[in-house]
Amino acid sequence: MRYKMVTTLAPFPSMSASTNSSLTEPQMTAEDQVQQIQLLTSTDDDHGGVIVEMDDPMDSATFVSILRASISHWKQLGKKGVWVKLPIHLVSLVEALVKEGFWYHHAEPKYLMLVYWIPDTANTIPANATHRVGVGALVVNEKREVLVVQEKSGHFQGTGAWKFPTGVADQGEDICVAAVREVKEETGVDSEFLEVLAFRQSHMSFFEKSDLFFVCLLRPLSSDIQIQEVEIEAAQWMPFDEYATQPFMEKYELLKSINAIYLAKSDERYSGFTPVPTASNSSERKNYLYLNADDLKRHNSL
Amino acid sequence: MRYKMVTTLAPFPSMSASTNSSLTEPQMTAEDQVQQIQLLTSTDDDHGGVIVEMDDPMDSATFVSILRASISHWKQLGKKGVWVKLPIHLVSLVEALVKEGFWYHHAEPKYLMLVYWIPDTANTIPANATHRVGVGALVVNEKREVLVVQEKSGHFQGTGAWKFPTGVADQGEDICVAAVREVKEETGVDSEFLEVLAFRQSHMSFFEKSDLFFVCLLRPLSSDIQIQEVEIEAAQWMPFDEYATQPFMEKYELLKSINAIYLAKSDERYSGFTPVPTASNSSERKNYLYLNADDLKRHNSL
Numbered sequence: 237m238r239y240k241m242v243t244t245l246a247p248f249p250s251m252s253a254s255t256n257s258s259l260t261e262p263q264m265t266a267e268d269q270v271q272q273i274q275l276l277t278s279t280d281d282d283h284g285g286v287i288v289e290m291d292d293p294m295d296s297a298t299f300v301s302i303l304r305a306s307i308s309h310w311k312q313l314g315k316k317g318v319w320v321k322l323p324i325h326l327v328s329l330v331e332a333l334v335k336e337g338f339w340y341h342h343a344e345p346k347y348l349m350l351v352y353w354i355p356d357t358a359n360t361i362p363a364n365a366t367h368r369v370g371v372g373a374l375v376v377n378e379k380r381e382v383l384v385v386q387e388k389s390g391h392f393q394g395t396g397a398w399k400f401p402t403g404v405a406d407q408g409e410d411i412c413v414a415a416v417r418e419v420k421e422e423t424g425v426d427s428e429f430l431e432v433l434a435f436r437q438s439h440m441s442f443f444e445k446s447d448l449f450f451v452c453l454l455r456p457l458s459s460d461i462q463i464q465e466v467e468i469e470a471a472q473w474m475p476f477d478e479y480a481t482q483p484f485m486e487k488y489e490l491l492k493s494i495n496a497i498y499l500a501k502s503d504e505r506y507s508g509f510t511p512v513p514t515a516s517n518s519s520e521r522k523n524y525l526y527l528n529a530d531d532l533k534r535h536n537s538l
Numbered sequence: 539m540r541y542k543m544v545t546t547l548a549p550f551p552s553m554s555a556s557t558n559s560s561l562t563e564p565q566m567t568a569e570d571q572v573q574q575i576q577l578l579t580s581t582d583d584d585h586g587g588v589i590v591e592m593d594d595p596m597d598s599a600t601f602v603s604i605l606r607a608s609i610s611h612w613k614q615l616g617k618k619g620v621w622v623k624l625p626i627h628l629v630s631l632v633e634a635l636v637k638e639g640f641w642y643h644h645a646e647p648k649y650l651m652l653v654y655w656i657p658d659t660a661n662t663i664p665a666n667a668t669h670r671v672g673v674g675a676l677v678v679n680e681k682r683e684v685l686v687v688q689e690k691s692g693h694f695q696g697t698g699a700w701k702f703p704t705g706v707a708d709q710g711e712d713i714c715v716a717a718v719r720e721v722k723e724e725t726g727v728d729s730e731f732l733e734v735l736a737f738r739q740s741h742m743s744f745f746e747k748s749d750l751f752f753v754c755l756l757r758p759l760s761s762d763i764q765i766q767e768v769e770i771e772a773a774q775w776m777p778f779d780e781y782a783t784q785p786f787m788e789k790y791e792l793l794k795s796i797n798a799i800y801l802a803k804s805d806e807r808y809s810g811f812t813p814v815p816t817a818s819n820s821s822e823r824k825n826y827l828y829l830n831a832d833d834l835k836r837h838n839s840l
Contacts, residue, residue, distance in 0.1 A: 327636040334629040342745075343645035344666060349745065360691075364646060365667040365747045366709050389662075407668050408741045408748060434811065434829035438818060439710045443644075443651065445667045446710060448750065489816045493827055500837035507809065507833055509736065514791045516740060525795055527736035528809055528830070535802035 276306040278318075283360070285317030286310055293325075296332045303336060311354050317361055318352040368442065369405040370449040371415040374498060375427050377456050381473035385422055388469050397484045398474055399491075402449075410524055412511045415452040423471045424462030427454040431508035432526055433497050436490060451494050453501065453508065476502075507531055578608040580620075585662070587619030588612055595627075598634045605638060613656050619663055620654040670744065671707040672751040673717045676800060677729050679758050683775035687724055690771050699786045700776055701793075704751075712826055714813045717754040725773045726764030729756040733810035734828055735799050738792060753796050755803065755810065778804075809833055 278286035294302075310318060320338065322329055324346050338350040342364045353359035375383040384398035392399060403418035405411060412429040419427050430453045441447040463471045480495040500506035511524035580588035596604075612620060622640065624631060626648050640652040644666045655661035677685040686700035694701060705720035707713060714731040721729050732755045743749040765773045782797040802808035813826035 324636060324641060327633045330632050331629045334626060339626060339647045340645035340650055341647070342747075343642035343650060344746070345641045345643070348642055348645060348650065362744060363670060363706055363709075365670050365744075366707065367669040367671055367750070368665060368667050369669055369748075369750070404665055405668070407665075407746055410739060410741075434827055436816065436825055436827045437712060438825040439712075439823075442664055442667075444646070444709060445644075446671075448669070448671070490827060493814070493816065493829065496834060496838070497829060500834055503837060505833055505837040507830055509811065512795070514738065514795065521741075523738055523740040525736055525738045525792060527795065527799060531808040532798060532802055535805060535807040536798070 273305050274302045275309055276302055278306070278310075281317070281319065283317065284315060285319060286315050287319040287321070289321045290326050290329070291323065294329070296329060299329050300332050300336065303333070307336075307352070307354065316353065316355055317359070318354065320350045320352075321347055322350065323347045367437075367446045367448050369411065369414070370402060370447055371405060371411055371418060372400055372402045372449060372451045372494075373415045373419045373427070373454050374400050374433065374451065374494065375419055375425065375454045375456050376476065376498070376502075377459065377473065379473075380476045380502070382476050382479045383419065383423055383425055383456065383461075383471070384474045384479060385463070385471045386469040388467055392484075395484060397482060398472070398479060410511070411450050411452070411526075412524060415450075415454060419454060422464050422468050424458075424460065424464075426457040428457055429454055429511070431510045433494065433501070433506075433508040451490075451497075453498075575607050576604045577611055578604055580608070580612075583619070583621065585619065586617060587621060588617050589621040589623065591623045592628050592631070593625065596631065598631060601631055602634050602638065605635070609638075609654070609656065618655065618657055619661070620656060622652045622654075623649055624652065625649045669739075669748045669750050671713065671716070672704060672749055673707060673713055673720060674702055674704045674751060674753045674796075675717045675721045675729070675756050676702050676735065676753065676796065677721055677727065677756045677758050678778065678800070678804075679761065679775060681775075682778045682804070684778050684781045685721065685725055685727055685758065685763075685773065686776045686781055687765070687773045688771040690769055694786075697786060699784060700774070700781060712813070713752050713754070713828075714826060717752075717756060721756060724766050724770050726760075726762065726766075728759040730759055731756055731813070733812045735796065735803070735808070735810040753792075753799075755800075 276288045278288045281287050288306075307318065318338075319341070320333060322333070327348075330348060330350070333350050336352070338352045341349045341351040341361065343349065351361055353361060373383075377383075382400065385401055386396070386398060387393055401418050401422045403414065403421075405414035409417075411432065416427055416429055419425055433451045433453050435448055435450045437446065437448050439446045459473070461471045461473075476498070480498075485491045485495070497506055501508075507528050507530035509526035510529040511526050512529060513522040514525040516523050578590045580590045583589050590608075609620065620640075621643070622635060624635070629650075632650060632652070635652050638654070640654045643651045643653040643663065645651065653663055655663065675685075679685075684702065687703055688698070688700060689695055703720050703724045705716065705723070707716035711719075713734065718729055718731055721727055735753045735755050737750055737752045739748065739750050741748045761775070763773045763775075778800070782800075787793045787797070799808055803810075809830050809832035811828035812831040813828050814831065815824040816827040818825050
C-alpha cells in the first residue's frame with residue numbers, strides 16, 4: 237500500500253488521560269505520548285508540491301482519514317499543490333477526493349489525475365495539454381512522383397481522392413519520427429525526413445481541443461508498396477501534376493497551398509524548417525529545434 | 539434531467555402474461571404491449587458515435603438501468619463510440635460508468651469525459667491531446683533593443699537573467715494571438731506579430747505530456763513599459779548585443795540559436811513562418827497556416 241507510517245507526538249496526551257480519571261491512571265511513559273499515524277507516500281515535484289501515486293485498494297473512509305492527515309502534514313511543510321494519480325481500478329476513491337476539495341486535472345484511459353491547492357493564494361497549477369499533433373507526409377521520388385493513398389474510412393472514404401499519408405503523433409513521439417513511421421505503416425515505404433514545409437493550427441477539432449498539423453517533406457529510401465490493409469484501400473506513386481490537379485483539391489485551401497509550396501521547393505526556392513538536435517535545459521535528452529537551416533547556413537557562410 | 543422518454547414495444551409481452559396463467563388473463567390490448575422506458579439524451583458525433591452530456595443528479599442504480607437500456611438501443615442503431623461528459627458535481631456516477639465498461643478519455647477541471655466502444659471490433663477512439671503550446675516573444679524595436687523581463691518565480695528567479703516574455707497559449711488561442719497577449723500582459727507593450735522564427739518540441743515536460751514552444755518575432759507598436767506585478771519583477775528595453783551576451787545564455791542552446799537566427803534576420807537573411815488565414819475544411823472559421831511566405835512570394839513573382 238502506498239502510504240508510510242510516521243511517528244508523531246499525539247496532540248494532547250494528558251487531556252485524553254484526564255477524561256479517564258475514574259480509571260486507574262497508568263504511569264505515563266514517553267511511549268504513551270506517541271502514536272502511529274499513517275500518511276500517503278509522496279514524492280516532491282519541482283514546484284513546491286507533492287505527487288501521490290495510488291496503487292493498492294483502500295476503503296474510502298480509511299483513505300479520507302489518511303488523506304486529511306497527509307494534507308495537514310504537507311501544509312506544515314509549506315507544500316502547495318497536491319497531485320493524486322488514481323489508476324482506473326481505484327475509481328471508488330474519486331468521489332472521496334472530490335468531496336475533499338480535489339478537482340480533475342487530466343485523464344488517460346488507465347488513470348485520472350486529480351489536484352488540490354493547499355495555500356490560501358490563487359493556485360498556479362499548470363494548464364493541461366490542449367493540442368493533438370498531426371503529421372502529413374509528402375514523399376516525392378526522383379521521378380517527381382508523390383506517394384498517395386486512399387483511406388478505408390474518414391472524410392475521403394469512397395471519393396476516389398488520392399491524398400498523402402497522414403496520422404497522429406504518439407505520446408512522446410517527435411514530429412520527424414511520426415512522419416516517417418506513418419509512411420512506413422500505411423505504405424511500407426522507407427523514407428528520410430527532410431523538413432516541415434508548413435503547419436496549421438485549428439481549434440475545436442475534437443471537443444474543446446485543438447490540432448497542430450505539420451506538413452512534412454520526405455525523401456523515399458525504398459519504392460515497393462505494401463499497404464496496411466486495415467486503414468488503407470490502395471496506395472501508389474502518382475505523377476505530381478496528376479496528384480495536384482485532382483478536382484477535389486479545389487475545395488481545400490490547405491492542399492492547394494502545399495502544392496504551391498512544393499512547386500517552389502522543386503525549383504529550390506522554398507526553405508521549410510529542419511529539425512536540429514538541441515540540448516534540453518533540464519536533462520541529457522536532446523530535443524529538436526525546427527528552424528530555417530538553409531537561411532542560417534547561408535548567413536553564417538557570408 | 540438529460541434523458542428522454544421513448545415508447546417501445548416490450549420485448550416479450552405474451553411470455554410475461556403466460557407466466558401468470560393461474561391468474562385470470564386480462565384481455566390484451568395494444569396499450570398493454572407497450573411500456574415506457576427511459577433513454578439518455580444523446581447527440582450524434584461525426585464518426586458513428588453518440589455524445590451524452592449529463593447535467594442533473596441521478597442515483598447510481600437508476601443511472602445504470604437507463605444507461606444499459608440506452609446502450610442496447612444505440613447498439614441496435616449500429617452506433618460505435620459512446621461519450622459521456624460528466625461534470626464534476628456528478629462525480630458519484632463515475633464509478634458506475636467504469637463498472638459498466640467505460641474508461642477515461644480526458645478531463646478538465648470541471649468535467650470528466652468517459653468513453654465506451656459498442657462494436658466487437660478494435661476501437662478507433664481518437665487519442666487525447668498530448669501537447670501544451672508555449673510561446674516566446676522576441677520584440678525588437680527600431681533601435682535594435684529587445685524587450686526583456688525578469689520573472690518573480692520559475693527557473694530564472696533571482697538570477698538576474700533578462701529574458702524575452704514567454705507564456706502558455708490558452709485553450710483555443712492562436713499562437714500569433716498568444717504571443718501578442720503575453721507581451722501585453724507582462725510588459726504593457728502593444729505589438730504586432732511578424733513570424734515564427736523556430737519551434738522546439740520537448741517531451742515529458744509535464745507528467746507524460748509534451749510541449750511545443752514557438753519562438754516568435756514581433757514588432758512593437760508602443761514603447762512605455764507597465765509591468766504585471768504578480769509575475770514580473772522588472773522589464774526594460776535592452777540593446778540586443780547586451781541581451782545576447784548575458785553569461786547565463788552560454789548554457790542554453792535554444793537561446794543561442796535564437797540569437798543567431800535574429801542576427802541573420804536583421805541582415806534580411808532569414809525567413810521564418812508567417813501565419814496565413816486559411817479556410818477550414820469543415821467550418822466557416824479561418825485557421826492559420828504558418829509557412830515561409832517570403833520564399834513563396836519570391837517564387838510566385840518569378
